[in-house]
Amino acid sequence: MTQPLPLTPEGLTRLQAALEREQARRDEARRVVQEQMEANENESLDLAAAQEALSGAEARVGELEDQLARAVLLAPSGGTRGQAALGSRVRLLHVDLGRELPLQLVSAAEAAAGPGEHGAALVSSESPVGRALLGRRAGDEFAVDLGRVQARYRVLTVED
Incomplete structure (x- = not known):
């Protein structure tokens, strides 16, 4: 079973924005890999670097998607008013x-x-x-x- 990920509403917004940034980064990395693959062999020396960047972006997107799938918004504290807790x-x-x-x-x-x-x-x-x-x-x-x-x-x- 996957563990829930407690987030404040602001934290959920920041995580969603981070996912959008990483998806854009991934899409750009895919474009660069495609361009490198289409170039002739002499011009595609940067293919390995482009593939590495794409791999990193895909991993980060997957990590953020997993975190958002497990996100649970923090409820106001009940009974622990005045005590430091997640979201305080x-x-x-x-x-x-x-x-x-x-x-x-x-x-x-x-x-x-x-x-x-x-x-x-x-x-x-x-x-x-x-x-x-x-x-x-x-x-x-x-x-x-x-x-x-x-x-x-x-x-x-x-x-x-």
Whole structure:
């Protein structure tokens, strides 16, 4: 059974736009391959590169089509109001730097689909910060190991 892919409405729109861009890229790659195949042997030195580009575009289109087929729009949180969950918009304070970070907690596929709206960074719920943020409420503090440094955050606001 395929696993559902939770997306915000904005994420669904971004994923659909990414699919349209990749389909156009694939169609252009097909055209270039066809031109290279029709050219005589001396002029078709770029055929392998064109075929490789086409293969990559076809793979990405297939991946996006699969994600859209599994897409399930996130429903407003029920019973977890005020807790960070998929789709939540959150303002964090990086305690050590004194800097506020607006973000939206999304699935990994949605984070990869493109930039968020309203100046908020898209943070995957599978990233270290995303995993640590799930279930947190305004006022909660937590630390995340980011490799060479441990970052400390305070949740300022959580909106559904």
